[in-house]
Amino acid sequence: MRKIAIFFVQLLAFQSFAFAQSESPISMTIHADQGKTIINKNIYGHFAEHLGRCIYGGFYVGEDNAKIPNTNGIRNDVVAALKDLNIPNLRWPGGCFADTYHWKNGIGSKNQRPEFVNRWWGGVTEDNSFGTHEFLNMCEMLGAEPYLAANVGSGTVQELIDWVYYVNQEDGSPMSDLRKANGRDEPWHVKFWGVGNEMWGCGGHMRPDHYADIFRQYSTFMTDWSNSDGLFRIASGANVADYNWTETLMKEVPKNIIEGVALHSYSFVEWNDKGSATDFNEAQYFSTMQTALKMKELVEKHSAIMDKYDPEKRIALVVDEWGGWYNVEPGTNPGFLYQQNTMRDAMIAGATLNIFNNHAERVRMANLAQTINVLQAVILTKEEKMILTPTYHVMRMYKVHQNATLLPVEFSNIDYQFGDEKLPALSVSASKNKEGVIHVSLVNIDAYQARLVNLNLMGEKIKAISGEILTSAKLQDHNTFDNPERVKPKEFKDFSNKKDELIVNLPPFSVVVLEMK
Ligand code: AHR
Numbered sequence: 001m002r003k004i005a006i007f008f009v010q011l012l013a014f015q016s017f018a019f020a021q022s023e024s025p026i027s028m029t030i031h032a033d034q035g036k037t038i039i040n041k042n043i044y045g046h047f048a049e050h051l052g053r054c055i056y057g058g059f060y061v062g063e064d065n066a067k068i069p070n071t072n073g074i075r076n077d078v079v080a081a082l083k084d085l086n087i088p089n090l091r092w093p094g095g096c097f098a099d100t101y102h103w104k105n106g107i108g109s110k111n112q113r114p115e116f117v118n119r120w121w122g123g124v125t126e127d128n129s130f131g132t133h134e135f136l137n138m139c140e141m142l143g144a145e146p147y148l149a150a151n152v153g154s155g156t157v158q159e160l161i162d163w164v165y166y167v168n169q170e171d172g173s174p175m176s177d178l179r180k181a182n183g184r185d186e187p188w189h190v191k192f193w194g195v196g197n198e199m200w201g202c203g204g205h206m207r208p209d210h211y212a213d214i215f216r217q218y219s220t221f222m223t224d225w226s227n228s229d230g231l232f233r234i235a236s237g238a239n240v241a242d243y244n245w246t247e248t249l250m251k252e253v254p255k256n257i258i259e260g261v262a263l264h265s266y267s268f269v270e271w272n273d274k275g276s277a278t279d280f281n282e283a284q285y286f287s288t289m290q291t292a293l294k295m296k297e298l299v300e301k302h303s304a305i306m307d308k309y310d311p312e313k314r315i316a317l318v319v320d321e322w323g324g325w326y327n328v329e330p331g332t333n334p335g336f337l338y339q340q341n342t343m344r345d346a347m348i349a350g351a352t353l354n355i356f357n358n359h360a361e362r363v364r365m366a367n368l369a370q371t372i373n374v375l376q377a378v379i380l381t382k383e384e385k386m387i388l389t390p391t392y393h394v395m396r397m398y399k400v401h402q403n404a405t406l407l408p409v410e411f412s413n414i415d416y417q418f419g420d421e422k423l424p425a426l427s428v429s430a431s432k433n434k435e436g437v438i439h440v441s442l443v444n445i446d447a448y449q450a451r452l453v454n455l456n457l458m459g460e461k462i463k464a465i466s467g468e469i470l471t472s473a474k475l476q477d478h479n480t481f482d483n484p485e486r487v488k489p490k491e492f493k494d495f496s497n498k499k500d501e502l503i504v505n506l507p508p509f510s511v512v513v514l515e516m517k
Helices: 002-016 076-083 096-100 132-142 157-168 174-181 208-222 243-252 282-309 343-358 390-401
Strands: 026-031 045-047 089-092 116-118 124-126 145-150 192-195 232-239 260-267 316-324 363-369 379-382 385-388 405-407 409-411 415-418 421-424 426-432 438-444 451-458 465-470 495-498 501-506 510-516
Touching: 026 426, 045 316, 076 132, 076 379, 076 385, 089 132, 089 192, 089 363, 132 145, 132 157, 145 157, 157 174, 157 208, 192 208, 208 232, 208 243, 232 243, 232 316, 243 260, 243 282, 260 282, 260 363, 282 316, 282 343, 282 415, 282 421, 316 343, 343 363, 343 390, 343 426, 343 438, 343 465, 343 510, 390 426, 390 438, 390 465, 390 510, 409 426, 438 451, 438 501, 465 495, 501 510
Parallel strands: 026 451, 045 089, 045 363, 089 145, 145 192, 192 232, 232 260, 260 316, 316 363
Antiparallel strands: 026 409, 116 124, 379 385, 405 426, 415 421, 426 438, 438 510, 451 501, 465 510, 495 501
């Protein structure tokens, strides 16, 4: 009975958002003089699959499109928005799609490229008009490093060797000649390579030992004895908490032929009943955050296994698929994974990026799934219109951490309680950039309770503080094509300096980034 009463009170608070002030302030200390690990900018990577309207209609609208401003078929508005995020790398062409993709069908004259049916995603026919040249040239426009996911599931070793030579070799090989014949003299020098995707599932339903051998074979032939090309070969990694997968790869693959091990983990209400992206209650919000915050445990446990075999931390943990996954928007193709993006997604993004920052020693690359019109997108498009999602704004606010030095933060967390269950309400990470500017990103995931933080900065004298906040009236708030600026960052002023302590008031479900110099 008591549980029902608590739930009812919380439900009311959830709906009316009568924000309550936190009773006891949380003491937080940031050690500004103790940073040693760089937050690799590649943690802020993105993912573009041939899935729904991510590539076609999202990034690419065709060279002949007179309605949507574009450069060589790539939307100008998308390029400008992504450049503003400083996106460091972009993964392509999948996902599950990657293990069905034959890259040679996507080069050369467009009217001679064969069509194919995208069996994984929506069963639609694609014309291969967006291929290797289009993707790699687009990465140059974006200033992002390409991350190519190779077809291992239905491809061959030779097909991958040819792709590496096609994009990376200066000259003197049939593949470099073919590239030149297709209009590109200079190689693109692609460093990041995924060797298959989800090999335990859509990549071929392989067992870990079998995949470890396959990886050894593919990886060996991608470069020479000493990897003088400097390739960064990423093994298809575990599904969520499949620790045996990571253990097997780390044990069975020689360390000189692997540079990264992947991990995929999504946030959801329930995998078999994902619920609406916009119409959710507090119980559903709480469940989503439970799966999102699980990322900390996943990263720590997979890292602990990697530490056993690679104590020098030479091999990176690459979380190359993460984000929220809900039911598609009503009336859209279920295979297109098109979903809206609310303040709930801003909470997932803020908290997850803090986890990655705080584990930057091992997590050196990550890719939000996916950039445009798919899953937890940063951009949604509709014909010539484009909107930025709450997740976009978090990514933009957090870009200050890219390549900055992680600073240790100490605090005792406080609970966000829902019924009998609880989650840590606060999440934080802090960094100092090359100019000595400190940034602190704070997330309060509590659906109805504000939190006061007493922030104590050790080892640095601060002259100026400013901040930005992303929050809204309701957790379900989101941007639409009719109301594109409903959720957007604002200047944050709810802090005061008292006796060398900064008192910060974090509203419920808010993301705040402070700048101190
Ligand atoms: O991101 C959507 C899909 O999720 C990817 O294709 C696959 O790798 C994962 O299961």
